[in-house]
Amino acid sequence: MREDLQELLFSEEQIQARVKQMGEQIAKDYQGENPIAVCVLKGAVLFMADLIRYMDIPLEIDFIATSSYGASTKSSGVVRILKDLDRSVEDRHVLIVEDIVDSGLTLSYLRDSLLRRNALSVKIATAFDKPDGRTVDITPDYSGFVVPNRFIVGYGLDYAERYRNLPYVGVLKPAVYEKN
């Protein structure tokens, strides 16, 4: 699969070292609380599984599935909830766990939705932040790596559902999506 990548951005070792730092920092910040970590499916599944293992505090997990990219490298502009949370977030501290903040549409939609459900606080942890992709103003509270304004895959991030299982992250060769 590496031949589909133009450039390797972050190795498995780099990602794991950074996620460990993030998990420990977040756990420190939530000391004494019992937050709900909300994984945004599907992309955030690898980051979530790694991050919470570095958070040595009581916490709960839940899952929400959104989709706006489908088999495209551009946001459709419409965020759809494909699967909602199982439990209420009322009066709870919520940490949204995302793989990437690009246009910011998914997160601003989710944050507003959770605040409307009366969460006590909503913070955002993202593995990757692409600030040059932003069309709405949103800044993650915790960010693993800043990435260039190119389409990246791996560590949960897909193109047309592929590449999520790569333990590293790279820039996809445009030839892969240009032929579709």
Ligand SMILES: O=P(O)(O)OC[C@H]1O[C@H](OP(=O)(O)OP(=O)(O)O)[C@H](O)[C@@H]1O
């Ligand atoms: O900031 P944005 O421009 O909204 O992009 C970020 C979102 O887009 C991707 O999800 P996608 O819709 O591809 O669903 P997936 O996680 O199932 O791949 C990614 O996993 C984020 O959730």
Ligand code: HPA
């Ligand atoms: O660069 C990206 N790669 C994969 N999925 C994404 N969703 C938003 N941006 C990206």
Ligand SMILES: [Mg+2]
């Ligand atoms: Mg996707």
